């Protein structure tokens with residue numbers, strides 16, 4: 001059941017150094033490419049980063065240890081063909097989180113502020129008019145977290161017919 005996978009997904013911010021295979025990354029990006037997209041344009045591409053020097057350059061912008069310690073960083077990039085880049089990037093990111101969790105990998109949405117987005121674009125050579133909203137570290141988690149549970153379900157947040 002999809003709900004079981006959804007519950008399993010948590011944000012992880014510490015990762016083991018164990019390598020993550022290309023097959024796993026491809027499986028995750030395949031899931032991302034099956035996400036819905038505005039006008040069916042599928043205008044999101046992906047930068048996969050394993051090179052420590054590039055991670056260090058991103059770390060210089062975003063002072064978060066997991067940028068350096070995660071075995072892989074994935075950066076979804078919406079090209080100028082995307083009509084709703086933030087929405088396209090968000091839904092792609094969720095598919096990445098879910099498929100990563102399914103494979104036993106941890107991940108987290110590292111948000112890019114507008115200033116960081118511009119700086120990281122420079123580091124990665126991404127065209128100015130393309131968009132990025134997050135950086136996603138991937139790796140086997142070095143911490144334990146409980147799955148989400150049914151107790152978190154808040155029925156009072158459901159409004160019938162009108163607010």
Ligand SMILES: Cc1cc2nc3c(=O)[nH]c(=O)nc-3n(C[C@H](O)[C@H](O)[C@H](O)COP(=O)(O)O)c2cc1C
Pocket residue numbers: 009010011012013108109110111112
């Ligand atoms: C739009 C958005 C922005 C987020 N930005 C960050 C971030 O910059 N850094 C971070 O560590 N986690 C970030 N998160 C992850 C949240 O902190 C996390 O999803 C939340 O605490 C719930 O925990 P869970 O993901 O384990 O269920 C972000 C999540 C979303 C949806």
